[in-house]
Amino acid sequence: MPEPIAAASVTESASGRKHRAILAAAEEMFLRGGYLGTNMDELAALSRVSKQTVYKHFGSKEALFVELVTTMTDAAGDRVHNEVADPAEASEVPAYLRAYAERQLDVVMTPSLLQLRRLVIGEVGRFPDLARALYESGPKRAMSSLAAAFGRLDEQGLLSIDDADVAASQFNWLVMAAPLTDAMLLGDAALPDARARRRHVADAVRTFLAAYGPRD
Known part of the structure; x- marks a missing residue:
């Protein structure tokens, strides 16, 4: 069955929040430590998401x-x-x-x-x-x-x-x-x-x- 509209909206909203959280963590870490100095495990922890979620949203460290x-x-x-x-x-x-x-x-x-x-x-x-x-x-x-x-x-x-x-x-x-x-x-x-x-x-x-x- 198709996903209910209300449920889809909640899912999109949660996904959007995760996306923004990852970008906020990336800004803090990249600007502080540079590209090489940014650890993706630490970035995921700071974003309060899994490392798998980070790569699901952005594909790679470079793409992020x-x-x-x-x-x-x-x-x-x-x-x-x-x-x-x-x-x-x-x-x-x-x-x-x-x-x-x-x-x-x-x-x-x-x-x-x-x-x-x-x-x-x-x-x-x-x-x-x-x-x-x-x-x-x-x-x-x-x-x-x-x-x-x-x-x-x-x-x-x-x-x-x-x-x-x-x-x-x-x-x-x-x-x-x-x-x-x-x-x-x-x-x-x-x-x-x-x-x-x-x-x-x-x-x-x-x-x-x-x-x-x-x-x-």
Whole structure:
């Protein structure tokens, strides 16, 4: 007989809870001990499931790591790329760009995301899928979102852009390159405080608008 709908719902809910518990344990253990330092028996115990259940959900340690990277970066992207109305006139564009860039920096400079990025870079030679997952959910998603927004603003005459993809890449790295490089190489002690981030963003937006400001 088919499984009752109510029973199926309970089963799915329990499965979902186990899935989330395993990912939460994976985040804690991978970020603390790295890929090689994470023991799957200990991860299963921390998740309060069997080791067999871990492999049933994820298939392998590498697949679990890839999903963790994707899940964390997708969640971070959701916090950056929330639906914000486009500016209605040119005078609103600088504030629009600053708000986006400040939101992006606040999210990317989160210590857990920086640690994830360091971890992925350290493992990219053995697991290129990790870097691909981080890139597609992180920088690629950011630049695609920006390119779409810049295309709309160009059509409205609020920016002057010949190639939205190029402009999106330039804006993204004007905002991210220096703070991210410092944080990655110098550690969390190099993280800029809120005032320094705002100042950096204001300079980046000013530079970008000098090249891509609205047509006369």
